[in-house]
Amino acid sequence: MPPSPLGLLEERREAARARVEDLEAELERRYPRDRALQREIEEGLNVVEAWNRANAVIYYGKGWEISSNRREEVEMAALCLRILQASLVYVNTLMLQAVLAEPAWADLLGPADRRGLTPLFRGHVHPYGEVKLNLASRLEIGRADLGGLGTAGGGAR
Numbered sequence: 372m373p374p375s376p377l378g379l380l381e382e383r384r385e386a387a388r389a390r391v392e393d394l395e396a397e398l399e400r401r402y403p404r405d406r407a408l409q410r411e412i413e414e415g416l417n418v419v420e421a422w423n424r425a426n427a428v429i430y431y432g433k434g435w436e437i438s439s440n441r442r443e444e445v446e447m448a449a450l451c452l453r454i455l456q457a458s459l460v461y462v463n464t465l466m467l468q469a470v471l472a473e474p475a476w477a478d479l480l481g482p483a484d485r486r487g488l489t490p491l492f493r494g495h496v497h498p499y500g501e502v503k504l505n506l507a508s509r510l511e512i513g514r515a516d517l518g519g520l521g522t523a524g525g526g527a528r
Contacts, residue, residue, distance in 0.1 A: 421491040426452065463490035
């Protein structure tokens with residue numbers, strides 16, 4: 372008699388648990404001595420922390436939490452948050468590309484500086500107050516003049 376679907380599922384779970392335990396043991400063995408691994412993990416944690424800080428700005432509802440237990444509302448809030456995150460990173464990437472296209476910046480930044488760049492900045496995001504949008508015009512991000520978007524005082528208000 373062939374194994375039941377639940378039996379197969381339990382076998383896969385057990386194999387996954389064993390693999391996770393092996394990976395954890397390998398990490399515990401390598402982490403104290405491997406500086407490259409430490410840096411890689413630290414960089415990943417920095418990205419997660421940056422997203423969490425950005426999410427607190429973007430989704431500032433009741434204590435930065437989704438305040439509903441209804442599955443449809445939670446799903447909609449999570450999807451909207453993902454769209455806002457992707458939009459923020461896209462606009463930030465376009466702004467970075469526009470600035471880096473200027474010869475002065477291209478000559479000034481070295482490889483280490485470029486590795487330090489991230490599209491996860493949010494200083495130009497103003498989540499409180501009035502935001503005026505002109506849907507009849509496009510953002511002029513492709514030009515060298517960013518119209519204040521790349522400055523501390525600029526952006527949509």
